[in-house]
Amino acid sequence: xxxxxxxxxxxxxxxxxxxxxxxxxxxxxxxxxxxxxxxxxxxxxxxxxxxxxxxxxxxxxxxxxxxxxxxxxxxxxxxxxxxxxxxxxxxxxxxxxxxxxxxxxxxxxxxxxxxxxxxxxxxxxxxxxxxxxxxxxxxxxxxxxxxxxxxxxxxxxxxxxxxxxxxxxxxxxxxxxxxxxxxxxxxxxxxxxxxxxxxxxxxxxxxxxxxxxxxxxxxxxxxxxxxxxxxxxxxxxxxxxxxxxxxxxxxxxxxxxxxxxxxxxxxxxxxxxxxxxxx
Amino acid sequence: xxxxxxxxxxxxxxxxxxxxxxxxxxxxxxxxxxxxxxxxxxxxxxxxxxxxxxxxxxxxxxxxxxxxxxxxxxxxxxxxxxxxxxxxxxxxxxxxxxxxxxxxxxxxxxxxxxxxxxxxxxxxxxxxxxxxxxxxxxxxxxxxxxxxxxxxxxxxxxxxxxxxxxxxxxxxxxxxxxxxxxxxxxxxxxxxxxxxxxxxxxxxxxxxxxxxxxxxxxxxxxxxxxxxxxxxxxxxxxxxxxxxxxxxxxxxxxxxxxxxxxxxxxxxx
Ligand SMILES: Nc1ncnc2c1ncn2[C@@H]1O[C@H](COP(=O)(O)OP(=O)(O)OP(=O)(O)O)[C@@H](O)[C@H]1O
Ligand SMILES: [Mg+2]
Numbered sequence: 225x226x227x228x229x230x231x232x233x234x235x236x237x238x239x240x241x242x243x244x245x246x247x248x249x250x251x252x253x254x255x256x257x258x259x260x261x262x263x264x265x266x267x268x269x270x271x272x273x274x275x276x277x278x279x280x281x282x283x284x285x286x287x288x289x290x291x292x293x294x295x296x297x298x299x300x301x302x303x304x305x306x307x308x309x310x311x312x313x314x315x316x317x318x319x320x321x322x323x324x325x326x327x328x329x330x331x332x333x334x335x336x337x338x339x340x341x342x343x344x345x346x347x348x349x350x351x352x353x354x355x356x357x358x359x360x361x362x363x364x365x366x367x368x369x370x371x372x373x374x375x376x377x378x379x380x381x382x383x384x385x386x387x388x389x390x391x392x393x394x395x396x397x398x399x400x401x402x403x404x405x406x407x408x409x410x411x412x413x414x415x416x417x418x419x420x421x422x423x424x425x426x427x428x429x430x431x432x433x434x435x436x437x438x439x440x441x442x443x444x445x446x447x448x449x450x451x452x453x454x455x456x457x458x459x460x461x462x463x464x465x466x467x468x469x470x471x472x473x474x475x476x477x478x479x480x481x482x483x484x485x486x487x488x489x490x491x492x493x494x495x496x497x498x499x500x501x502x503x
Numbered sequence: 504x505x506x507x508x509x510x511x512x513x514x515x516x517x518x519x520x521x522x523x524x525x526x527x528x529x530x531x532x533x534x535x536x537x538x539x540x541x542x543x544x545x546x547x548x549x550x551x552x553x554x555x556x557x558x559x560x561x562x563x564x565x566x567x568x569x570x571x572x573x574x575x576x577x578x579x580x581x582x583x584x585x586x587x588x589x590x591x592x593x594x595x596x597x598x599x600x601x602x603x604x605x606x607x608x609x610x611x612x613x614x615x616x617x618x619x620x621x622x623x624x625x626x627x628x629x630x631x632x633x634x635x636x637x638x639x640x641x642x643x644x645x646x647x648x649x650x651x652x653x654x655x656x657x658x659x660x661x662x663x664x665x666x667x668x669x670x671x672x673x674x675x676x677x678x679x680x681x682x683x684x685x686x687x688x689x690x691x692x693x694x695x696x697x698x699x700x701x702x703x704x705x706x707x708x709x710x711x712x713x714x715x716x717x718x719x720x721x722x723x724x725x726x727x728x729x730x731x732x733x734x735x736x737x738x739x740x741x742x743x744x745x746x747x748x749x750x751x752x753x754x755x756x757x758x759x760x761x762x763x764x765x766x767x768x769x770x771x772x
Pocket of ligand 1: 559562563601729
């Protein structure tokens with residue numbers, strides 16, 4: 225029997241045992257997995273028991289079979305759409321963050337940027353997609369990228385501005401007492417304070433960017449893109465095929481979301497020291 | 504009320520000693536509410552002056568004015584012979600705020616290094632100094648944790664280590680030991696006096712503890728209820744260095760009583 229020796233180094237709030245974090249993390253993943261599985265089972269059973277026609281709602285098993293059967297083509301289509309989403313996400317997020325930094329330095333811009341950003345950020349894609357097609361060409365990737373970037377840009381911009389201004393007055397006073405130059409205040413205080421805001425926006429933007437890319441493709445795009453697939457499959461009444469495409473896109477969206485969540489953990493190690501499960 | 508008019512506070516400067524801190528008729532109104540009545544105060548080089556007064560009487564405000572974090576509504580402030588603003592820009596003082604104000608994204612060690620980083624110290628020197636300061640406040644063992652993992656009193660000690668790190672010639676301390684238990688508090692008091700004996704730092708110190716003020720100070724400034732004015736500046740003629748024996752000295756108790764009675768006068772004029 226090994227009694228743990230009294231460790232004098234056990235200071236207040238010392239990090240939990242190495243295993244604890246892992247257990248908690250897998251416990252955090254278990255709940256959504258269980259929920260997802262439950263939904264699939266209910267869906268499958270309901271479709272079969274009620275005899276719902278596949279046109280209305282194909283059973284998950286049929287969708288899964290379609291995914292497996294058509295995997296190479298689906299993967300190709302998802303990548304065509306996904307790379308527009310990725311590029312647009314990167315440009316929109318990077319641009320939004322930089323514009324937020326600029327806006328926070330220059331007061332009139334900062335005050336104008338939030339209302340304008342909210343309006344421009346809520347422009348419907350059905351309006352922007354045809355315009356960008358006109359500007360960049362329907363068969364250019366840049367018309368899709370532009371739609372995505374626009375959807376991502378403003379939430380990131382608005383949240384960056386809010387985040388940079390969120391540092392408590394007491395912390396600002398502390399740096400003022402050191403006569404810290406503005407650049408130091410920005411890097412030592414404002415940007416770290418803004419990170420939770422920025423990553424909050426990025427999580428939402430990650431999901432939005434895939435949606436925006438697909439919808440943009442509805443208005444014309446590559447013949448091998450997921451958006452084009454969905455449109456033609458629907459026209460041919462191959463609803464199971466359309467669903468399979470949606471599943472492939474969701475997997476890509478989830479991966480992008482996961483990448484953002486991972487970046488968040490890396491960028492803000494202090495946010496997981498004292499909190500177990502992040503939401 | 505004859506003893507303890509504000510004029511008494513100014514007498515030392517009139518005697519020709521250049522105050523490290525010199526306030527002349529400094530007052531502060533927040534909007535229409537007066538927070539601080541005109542105050543004149545001098546802190547001589549090497550002095551340890553404590554401010555004592557009822558909650559809300561303007562002690563923190565006074566400290567902030569000295570630190571050039573708040574503009575006085577009237578009066579003049581010089582710190583180390585310069586306008587307060589210049590003194591701040593020259594980093595002539597270190598301040599311990601009433602709240603610890605640590606940065607969660609920095610480890611304890613890097614919080615202590617913060618002023619040194621701002622002032623452009625080299626990494627190795629920063630690290631060595633931070634280590635020494637953390638040992639001083641008995642927190643070397645938590646150097647790699649982050650602020651949310653520390654108790655309130657531990658956080659306050661980190662803030663003290665941070666203010667001491669660059670060995671400022673003037674320390675402004677706003678209830679630095681307020682969150683500590685009695686024994687830790689006494690250890691921190693001894694530590695502060697030891698640093699002061701070594702570096703000759705001038706200290707302007709806010710506290711609600713009368714024994715603490717008497718034990719530490721070369722003089723105790725007693726303020727009235729809001730808007731605060733100086734009721735009296737009571738010189739503390741206890742022998743130096745202050746030790747455990749000081750806390751048992753009959754004169755110590757006499758002074759504690761004197762300060763307490765002066766404080767009472769400010770509450771019920
Ligand atoms: N930024 C502010 N705006 C408006 N009023 C303020 C502000 N700061 C302080 N006050 C007011 O000024 C008065 C003095 O405040 P201050 O913080 O200086 O008191 P204090 O003596 O430090 O009190 P305590 O001992 O409780 O810390 C208080 O009545 C407070 O409400
Ligand atoms: Mg105060």
